[in-house]
Amino acid sequence: MSEFASLVPRVQGVVLLPGQEGFEEERAGFQRALVHRPDVIVGAASARDVAAAVEFATVRGLPVAVQATGHGLSVAMDGGVLVSTRRMDGLRVDAPARTVRLEAGVRWEQVTAEAARHGLAPLSGSAPHVGAVSYVLGGGLPLLGRTHGYAADHVRALEVVTADARIRQVTPDSDPDLFWALLGGRDNFGIVTALDMALVPQSRLYGGGLYFDAPHAADVLDAWRRWTATVPDTMNSSLALMPVPDAPALPEPLRGRYVAHVRIAHTGGAEEGEALIAPLRAVAPRLLDTVAEMPYTASGSIHHDRKEPVAFASDDAMLSGLTASDVRTVLDTAGPGAPVPCIVELRHLGGALAYRKGSPNAVGHRDAQYMLFVLSPLVGPFTPEKVRPVHRALFDGLAPRTLGRFLNFMGSGENAGPEQVRSAYDADDHARLVRLKAVHDPSNTFRVNYNLEPGTP
Numbered sequence: 001m002s003e004f005a006s007l008v009p010r011v012q013g014v015v016l017l018p019g020q021e022g023f024e025e026e027r028a029g030f031q032r033a034l035v036h037r038p039d040v041i042v043g044a045a046s047a048r049d050v051a052a053a054v055e056f057a058t059v060r061g062l063p064v065a066v067q068a069t070g071h072g073l074s075v076a077m078d079g080g081v082l083v084s085t086r087r088m089d090g091l092r093v094d095a096p097a098r099t100v101r102l103e104a105g106v107r108w109e110q111v112t113a114e115a116a117r118h119g120l121a122p123l124s125g126s127a128p129h130v131g132a133v134s135y136v137l138g139g140g141l142p143l144l145g146r147t148h149g150y151a152a153d154h155v156r157a158l159e160v161v162t163a164d165a166r167i168r169q170v171t172p173d174s175d176p177d178l179f180w181a182l183l184g185g186r187d188n189f190g191i192v193t194a195l196d197m198a199l200v201p202q203s204r205l206y207g208g209g210l211y212f213d214a215p216h217a218a219d220v221l222d223a224w225r226r227w228t229a230t231v232p233d234t235m236n237s238s239l240a241l242m243p244v245p246d247a248p249a250l251p252e253p254l255r256g257r258y259v260a261h262v263r264i265a266h267t268g269g270a271e272e273g274e275a276l277i278a279p280l281r282a283v284a285p286r287l288l289d290t291v292a293e294m295p296y297t298a299s300g301s302i303h304h305d306r307k308e309p310v311a312f313a314s315d316d317a318m319l320s321g322l323t324a325s326d327v328r329t330v331l332d333t334a335g336p337g338a339p340v341p342c343i344v345e346l347r348h349l350g351g352a353l354a355y356r357k358g359s360p361n362a363v364g365h366r367d368a369q370y371m372l373f374v375l376s377p378l379v380g381p382f383t384p385e386k387v388r389p390v391h392r393a394l395f396d397g398l399a400p401r402t403l404g405r406f407l408n409f410m411g412s413g414e415n416a417g418p419e420q421v422r423s424a425y426d427a428d429d430h431a432r433l434v435r436l437k438a439v440h441d442p443s444n445t446f447r448v449n450y451n452l453e454p455g456t457p
């Protein structure tokens with residue numbers, strides 16, 4: 001029996017070695033630009049399986065990486081133990097307490113469906129198929145963020161396997177430092193096997209998309225920029241500039257066009273929402289307008305994010321503001337005339353996202369007013385070498401407005417370096433995180449990630 005196969009009797013889930021049936025499928029995620037090359041995959045079925053995997057790795061000095069859906073792969077592992085959490089899909093809503101306990105492999109669409117049965121909603125993001133736990137640990141910028149804050153602000157308790165292979169129940173009272181560090185430090189401090197978080201009483205919202213044709217992109221972007229300065233915290237919105245594939249599955253008026261897509265998620269009534277967005281509707285004729293009252297369970301239709309796996313390069317920036325000249329920079333560098341296809345997204349922040357209320361956490365840049373994100377598919381001639389300079393020109397142009405990055409959208413490869421990781425946190429928080437890393441993971445077992453190297457305790 002190989003050393004790695006000795007894990008088999010200690011694990012209730014599966015143990016997969018390279019070349020074995022199921023290995024390729026288990027390691028493949030949504031992001032296809034990189035793929036983990038572990039010595040062994042532990043397809044964990046429980047927290048005890050995760051603890052067994054961590055113990056096995058630490059005894060041998062091997063790194064441990066963790067994957068749920070593979071939407072947020074930052075660094076590919078080369079040797080070591082990969083913990084796959086997709087089998088850990090338990091979920092329990094406590095309706096009177098308005099909370100949910102969810103395991104590490106749960107996707108948002110599962111939580112949304114279960115919470116809706118009780119008239120509740122989770123603070124999920126744009127894509128229902130994204131993994132809930134990692135999203136929350138990276139901060140979690142929800143569709144309803146201006147109304148309710150970051151998802152991390154609503155976490156009540158975490159179950160985590162730390163580098164000493166212990167399963168710990170962590171609350172702000174039991175272990176304030178570790179609780180704080182996990183919410184923002186993601187897998188630098190352990191593998192979270194389950195978490196408890198609050199739900200919000202939001203069964204319906206007024207939302208959808210306003211789609212405008214390319215010639216109106218500049219006017220729409222500038223109108224949206226000025227409009228965001230006027231709206232209440234009940235209004236959540238973002239704007240995307242993007243080429244739409246000519247695919248039969250997509251709405252006919254959008255196919256093959258370049259569009260400006262304003263996304264709306266208003267938590268007040270439909271009437272108020274309609275009055276608030278009237279100035280946007282008036283900017284130009286719309287190719288398609290899907291904004292209407294909807295159940296929260298349909299909220300994935302607002303952004304209409306792609307579900308099929310793809311190789312992509314992406315990057316982000318947290319911005320202190322957005323001027324008319326910034327809008328020009330966005331259009332000139334990554335708009336319709338960009339040399340590579342770019343999906344550019346601006347999310348309106350502020351409101352409850354700016355408060356440091358709720359659960360203590362390391363989520364940074366609370367004073368940012370917008371988040372800028374760009375994504376380019378790496379297909380055909382569009383290689384990383386072609387794409388990266390275009391992204392760089394966009395972010396260089398916005399440098400005077402840039403406060404740092406947002407962990408969940410930072411991207412992979414060179415974007416996961418130490419300086420980039422540092423820029424995701426406020427300076428004091430980064431210093432505290434590296435001190436805590438030295439306490440909780442001194443050997444840096446959890447290093448295949450946006451790594452915080454253990455610092456001086």
Ligand SMILES: Cc1cc2nc3c(=O)[nH]c(=O)nc-3n(C[C@H](O)[C@H](O)[C@H](O)COP(=O)(O)OP(=O)(O)OC[C@H]3O[C@@H](n4cnc5c(N)ncnc54)[C@H](O)[C@@H]3O)c2cc1C
Nearest residue numbers: 068069070071072073125126127131134135140141187192
């Ligand atoms: C289409 C799309 C839409 C998105 N929309 C939003 C959005 O609206 N708001 C937002 O904030 N983010 C959003 N994201 C980003 C997303 O939240 C992150 O990429 C998140 O990390 C994905 O988690 P995952 O489990 O799906 O992916 P994975 O790739 O499986 O996980 C990403 C990383 O998280 C860490 N991790 C995974 N599981 C655990 C665990 N149990 N314990 C500790 N660490 C773990 C690992 O480092 C892993 O590499 C979006 C991403 C995509 C691709």
